[in-house]
Amino acid sequence: MADYTAVAEQFITYYYSTFDKNMPGLSGLYRPNSLLTFESTQTQGANDIAEKLVSLPFQKVEHQVATKDAQPIPGGGIVVLVTGALKVDDSPAPLNFAQTFILLPEGGSYYVSHDIFKLVYPA
Amino acid sequence: MTGRSSLPANLGRNRTGGGIQKRRQSARLDREGDLDMGGQAPTGPRARPISGAKPRPTRSNTAPGQKPEAGPSKGFRPVRSNARHPVGTVNGIKQPAGGFIEMKVSGWKELKVTNSETIVFLERRLKEKLRRVRPVGDNIMFQVPLVKVPTILEFDNIKFAGGNLRIQPVNELPASIQAAIKPTVDRSEEAQQLATLLKNVLQSRYIATSKMLDLSALGTHPQLQGSGFFDQDSTRAKMFPAMMKVADEQFTNRAEKRDSVVSVNLASNTLNDISMVASLAATFPELKNLSLENNNITTFKQLEPWRFKFRKLEQLLLTGNPITQLPNYREDCRKWWKSLVMLDNEYYPDPPPALRNDTAAGPGPFPPMPLMIQPSGVIEDQDHTNEFLSTFFPAFDTDRQLCVQTFYNHQSMFSISVNVSAPRLSGDTKHNIQKWDAYIPKSRNMVRLRNPTAIKDRCAKGPTAILKIWNTLPRTFHDVTDPLKWNYDSRNISYEDTVGMLLTVHGEYEEPENVAMEGIASKRSFTRTILVLPNGAGGYLVRRDMLLVRAYGGSSAWQAATLMPQPPPPPQPQPQPVVAQVTEQAAVQPVADPKEQMLQMIQQLISQTGLTPKFAEMCLEQTGWDLTKAMHAFNKVRASGSLPPDALAQPVV
Numbered sequence: 001m002a003d004y005t006a007v008a009e010q011f012i013t014y015y016y017s018t019f020d021k022n023m024p025g026l027s028g029l030y031r032p033n034s035l036l037t038f039e040s041t042q043t044q045g046a047n048d049i050a051e052k053l054v055s056l057p058f059q060k061v062e063h064q065v066a067t068k069d070a071q072p073i074p075g076g077g078i079v080v081l082v083t084g085a086l087k088v089d090d091s092p093a094p095l096n097f098a099q100t101f102i103l104l105p106e107g108g109s110y111y112v113s114h115d116i117f118k119l120v121y122p123a
Numbered sequence: 124m125t126g127r128s129s130l131p132a133n134l135g136r137n138r139t140g141g142g143i144q145k146r147r148q149s150a151r152l153d154r155e156g157d158l159d160m161g162g163q164a165p166t167g168p169r170a171r172p173i174s175g176a177k178p179r180p181t182r183s184n185t186a187p188g189q190k191p192e193a194g195p196s197k198g199f200r201p202v203r204s205n206a207r208h209p210v211g212t213v214n215g216i217k218q219p220a221g222g223f224i225e226m227k228v229s230g231w232k233e234l235k236v237t238n239s240e241t242i243v244f245l246e247r248r249l250k251e252k253l254r255r256v257r258p259v260g261d262n263i264m265f266q267v268p269l270v271k272v273p274t275i276l277e278f279d280n281i282k283f284a285g286g287n288l289r290i291q292p293v294n295e296l297p298a299s300i301q302a303a304i305k306p307t308v309d310r311s312e313e314a315q316q317l318a319t320l321l322k323n324v325l326q327s328r329y330i331a332t333s334k335m336l337d338l339s340a341l342g343t344h345p346q347l348q349g350s351g352f353f354d355q356d357s358t359r360a361k362m363f364p365a366m367m368k369v370a371d372e373q374f375t376n377r378a379e380k381r382d383s384v385v386s387v388n389l390a391s392n393t394l395n396d397i398s399m400v401a402s403l404a405a406t407f408p409e410l411k412n413l414s415l416e417n418n419n420i421t422t423f424k425q426l427e428p429w430r431f432k433f434r435k436l437e438q439l440l441l442t443g444n445p446i447t448q449l450p451n452y453r454e455d456c457r458k459w460w461k462s463l464v465m466l467d468n469e470y471y472p473d474p475p476p477a478l479r480n481d482t483a484a485g486p487g488p489f490p491p492m493p494l495m496i497q498p499s500g501v502i503e504d505q506d507h508t509n510e511f512l513s514t515f516f517p518a519f520d521t522d523r524q525l526c527v528q529t530f531y532n533h534q535s536m537f538s539i540s541v542n543v544s545a546p547r548l549s550g551d552t553k554h555n556i557q558k559w560d561a562y563i564p565k566s567r568n569m570v571r572l573r574n575p576t577a578i579k580d581r582c583a584k585g586p587t588a589i590l591k592i593w594n595t596l597p598r599t600f601h602d603v604t605d606p607l608k609w610n611y612d613s614r615n616i617s618y619e620d621t622v623g624m625l626l627t628v629h630g631e632y633e634e635p636e637n638v639a640m641e642g643i644a645s646k647r648s649f650t651r652t653i654l655v656l657p658n659g660a661g662g663y664l665v666r667r668d669m670l671l672v673r674a675y676g677g678s679s680a681w682q683a684a685t686l687m688p689q690p691p692p693p694p695q696p697q698p699q700p701v702v703a704q705v706t707e708q709a710a711v712q713p714v715a716d717p718k719e720q721m722l723q724m725i726q727q728l729i730s731q732t733g734l735t736p737k738f739a740e741m742c743l744e745q746t747g748w749d750l751t752k753a754m755h756a757f758n759k760v761r762a763s764g765s766l767p768p769d770a771l772a773q774p775v776v
Binding site for chain 1: 569582
């Protein structure tokens with residue numbers, strides 16, 4: 001079994017680089033039962049989640065991951081907690097965020113079952 | 124602002140309509156005498172047998188293990204046989220276009236519309252350009268290609284301008300087309316009939332005295348039998364969901380449903396699985412008694428849609444289903460429905476392993492944590508979330524050893540990471556040094572910690588290891604009485620064979636040891652992701668716990684985000700320190716105009732609350748020009764629902 005911390009790290013790298021460079025590519029990480037809680041809104045399903053993310057009001061975004069931690073859950077899943085800063089467009093002040101993921105295994109790979117994003121410090 | 128009210132009563136709110144409740148009397152009278160369930164029905168909401176009587180033999184009644192004669196092997200799934208065919212097809216088969224049929228529209232004259240308005244409406248709805256359109260007397264005549272006639276006739280009796288339009292062929296149609304039309308012509312009428320019929324059936328099968336909806340052996344119901352709905356699997360498969368929908372429409376809210384329907388009887392319906400009736404769980408989530416007697420359920424998989432649903436279910440009847448022969452059948456039932464007291468008329472010897480002791484008195488007193496004004500995204504289980512948070516954090520603060528014993532077991536995991544790069548609240552002049560040396564040795568932040576062994580070691584498993592880490596961390600004080608300091612989401616999540624809560628909590632705490640220390644920060648902000656399960660004894664078990672600590676950043680992030688529909692970040696959106704900051708500045712710079720400060724504060728409050736300038740000023744006036752107090756007051760008034768609508772500059776979302 002792959003080491004869950006390695007999986008979590010790979011996921012985090014992939015997730016944020018895809019988010020920053022090719023946001024529509026994120027839809028492949030979600031499934032019809034996936035739930036996104038973005039700030040105070042919730043969205044279910046890969047298509048709607050991708051739509052929600054793409055519709056966020058910025059052109060350019062850059063995540064800087066400051067911390068990452070992960071724990072395994074029974075059944076091969078992983079719970080991941082990431083915090084960091086988010087630079088949006090050309091705004092000099094980064095937004096700080098905390099994000100929790102539940103990753104579940106699926107055919108040798110993983111998908112995002114829960115994605116809970118929150119800004120924790122204003123710009 | 125969301126103005127989110129998380130009162131459960133608001134969940135599942137539906138259309139208005141008194142329905143079943145109002146018709147209790149007549150429902151009783153209308154009930155057919157051919158049913159034998161009434162006498163055995165429960166008379167109260169507590170668990171008791173919902174059927175002591177032997178089920179009547181029906182044509183659909185099959186012996187355990189035996190397939191019903193007519194049923195498909197994999198259950199009655201909705202069949203789309205009645206789906207509308209695309210325009211230009213007959214029975215779904217594309218036909219060569221040949222010839223035109225003269226049609227007429229009538230009924231429009233009574234609707235106070237002009238013929239051209241009617242034509243425009245029809246062309247839009249039919250998605251069809253009408254040929255040779257001309258008014259003739261009370262009719263509008265037009266022509267359509269022959270192959271499109273069946274589709275267009277589906278729109279006969281279409282609603283328009285408060286009435287109905289008739290769309291009919293002028294002459295008798297060719298036999299080839301008639302064959303294709305027959306079922307569709309009847310359909311709109313059929314749908315209306317179905318709704319009325321189902322309502323009648325529901326009324327006749329509702330037993331007000333015992334609060335039971337008796338949907339047993341529906342195939343023998345005289346009205347349904349007469350309707351022919353049970354003649355075909357396709358219509359049968361539609362009938363149940365339609366009936367659930369009609370049932371749902373009879374109530375305005377969840378409480379009304381809970382109070383009106385305590386038991387549902389689905390016995391003897393030749394059910395091979397419950398996919399057809401799955402929506403029952405959404406319609407009556409708080410059902411206490413449920414009978415599936417004498418159906419053809421063979422495995423738990425066939426009950427899957429109801430797994431962990433019906434969280435209040437006390438009694439279940441599955442006798443007369445092959446599933447009862449499975450090994451561990453009784454144990455497994457209780458794993459899926461943890462509130463079960465009785466199965467197949469036999470009591471479980473031990474009390475139900477429900478999430479917690481749900482006493483008759485209700486949820487009981489919670490420590491103060493007024494969630495009504497808590498701006499959180501999603502809280503799926505308000506009571507449990509509230510109870511857990513308001514007991515867990517005080518326990519963590521006061522006695523960590525007791526806390527670990529109460530909430531953790533040998534499978535629990537805990538890890539902490541420190542985000543030293545998160546900014547601290549600007550203007551926090553008092554707390555100028557953030558000391559992390561107590562935290563860093565245990566920090567499992569994998570951005571910085573690269574040693575695999577250390578990464579492994581710093582995830583503590585089991586109470587002893589967890590407590591060992593906790594003992595190295597500074598003492599904490601989380602203020603659970605101030606909702607402004609908290610923000611969290613709580614989602615129900617499947618975990619092994621149970622349902623738990625995935626909590627993501629954002630907040631702040633104080634380190635009492637550092638409060639008195641000059642020049643050292645005593646406040647921290649944190650994010651904690653906690654997976655909570657029922658511990659089987661009425662309490663909570665923390666299975667996964669990830670704590671992230673960072674410099675104190677206040678709570679305005681989520682206040683701003685939730686109090687305003689579109690949060691344009693205000694230039695200085697930190698409500699709490701700003702007051703101090705402004706005062707300090709005023710002391711240093713006596714030239715500062717007090718009026719200017721007041722205007723600033725009004726501006727701050729407006730940006731935080733969406734109040735109009737007038738109300739913002741009033742609010743500050745009444746709270747002695749203390750922005751924090753003003754925020755509290757605002758939230759309090761808003762939560763109580765007494766905020767005048769004109770107090771807000773922006774409409775409440």
